[in-house]
Amino acid sequence: MARIHQLDEHLSNMIAAGEVVERPSGIVKELVENSIDAKAKHIEIQILQGGIDCITIIDDGCGMDAQDATLAFERHATSKIQAVDDLWKISTMGFRGEALPSIASVSQVTLRTNDGIDSSEVIIYYGTLKSARPCGTPKGTMLEVRNLFQKTPARFKHLKSPQYEFSLISDVVQKFAISHPNIGFELSHDGRSVFKTKGNGNLREVLMQIYGRDGAKTAIELHGQDLDYTIRGYALQPQFQRATKYYVLLYINGRMIRNYHLQKAVMDAYAPYMPKDRYPIAVINMEMDAQLVDVNVHPSKWEIRLSKEKQLEKLLYQTIKAALMQDMEVPNIQARKENKKEKIEIQELQFTYPRDQEVKKLHTEVNDSFVHYNGKPKQTITEESKVQVDKVEPQEAPVEAEKQESVDKKQELSESQSSDTQAPIKDQVIEEVSTTKQAETLFKDIVPIQEVVMKAEQEPASESINPSLPQLHVIGQFHNSYILAEGEKGLYIIDQHAAQERYHYEMIQKQILSGVKDTQPLLIPITVETTISAVSRIDDLNALLEQVGIHFEVFGNTTLLCRELPIWLKDTKEEAFLQDMIDLWQKDDEISLDKLRKHTIATMACHSSIRFHRSLTMEEMKQVILDLGKCEQPFHCPHGRPTLICYEDKDLIHDFERG
Incomplete structure (x- = not known):
């Protein structure tokens, strides 16, 4: 009796569905790809219960006639390829002719399509054709998939919650929208629109x-x-x-x-x-x-x-x-804020009936109590306080006026020191600051970074400033760890350790890449255990390592010996570094010196940089910024952490509610 027999078409389609249709998101992917191949300009995806209950795809593509609408559900029926040669130059999303018959074998499918001449409806019930008849429908194609996996419980039980299944569908649709910005996509779940693009190519x-x-x-x-x-x-x-x-x-x-x-x-x-x-x-x-x-x-x-x-x-x-x-x-502080507090404005009471002056005054006081109440009694602004406020907020004056007034402020300061009657708020602050010589030096040393650069350029071996780094004016130091500076966009906060670590990293790296091969003999040679294959190809390995001053000798069937090392490998675990280098060479048959050196140089740069919680003078802070400007990539330390971040003026204005 023969044991081998050919499976029927329906069972073959159900087996194929296990590869093509794993879950609702796979169905959406296959059907959207068909819509893209049909030159659709707008694709609508309607989902019910995460796609387990119903998936509907509507497009305005070329559509199909009555014959193609029925033939599309036959296995390996496709319009994408015709000959063997077409398989090696596929330019369409689909081509296998398996998606529709596989989907129809595990669900209830309704297809309505119109090619501009002929329109038809095809209904398939778990792989069985129920009807194929003419119907009225707009140009394009609508395909509805219901009750997925209802007759295949082994597959149905592996589906997760509707919310999880829909999250996978939304992820797929968003990826389609990114890859085809010229197509408008609209995704809805349980009747609620959740994602929509215009399809304008942007x-x-x-x-x-x-x-x-x-x-x-x-x-x-x-x-x-x-x-x-x-x-x-x-x-x-x-x-x-x-x-x-x-x-x-x-x-x-x-x-x-x-x-x-x-x-x-x-x-x-x-x-x-x-x-x-x-x-x-x-x-x-x-x-x-x-x-x-x-x-x-x-x-x-x-x-x-x-x-x-x-x-x-x-x-x-x-x-x-x-x-x-x-x-x-430069990273922006505002871009990383979460749970932004919304400003809530209390609505004022509005009255439409006529009022006399006393009642109107009473209503105004009631309105003011709602609008201005903040848990404290409302303060009345007197003429005297207005004068003080005006003096505290000189930044509202025009820039030209500030330049003109800067000359007069020194004279006002000297007059205020000999006068007991005039004591504006800002003048008092300036008097207090000027009493200490340290603070006096602080304000005096705030100079533009261009002056520092010009001074540095006069020195030998100086380097140009990276134009991508903002021009910064040093203000001071915060918690002996961060340098504060002002720039064009706002307040900049520089991590003093990370900034100098970046500079030292690039300086050491340039020294190595420039061909410096200074080596140091080892008192005790390093032995590295490796494979017979590596030992047999020792000449190829040494040829690659010659450019950095590393040389191996054979010291047994599976052992290599190193008698001297480059100076830039100091303060590192030399044996582990050499072992990793040999392993990577055996894997890729080449050595990426940049990758191998990165961790080593980063460690060296870290050990030689300014530490956190160290007080810096103004000159030291300016030198850190100057060194950072010499870097090719000044925005991150070798470990990937940012060297500086920016708090923009517009964010300060917003947070202080001045906008």
């Missing part, structure tokens, strides 16, 4: 809806190109970071993909600006000839194979690195 506008106004406004536009690849997209500033890597969105020719190596290239480019275990937000579309990519790897079409993957990794890394270096901004 990607930054879509990013604003998903990641917020501050993130989208400061996002860095990416442009990279070589003979095979073109890279476009946006990279958000490093201060907008996440705890997971799933916010690095990658697309190949508009198709959302998952690729570990490309994702790692993005994270490596961000590494100097990110703390440990934090990840960037980036949206990147990579365009290439369809023959360079194979999307026929898995039915879900998330995975791909690239013909020149290493080349694309390098281009992606260099593009993002150059963009971050050029358009980096």
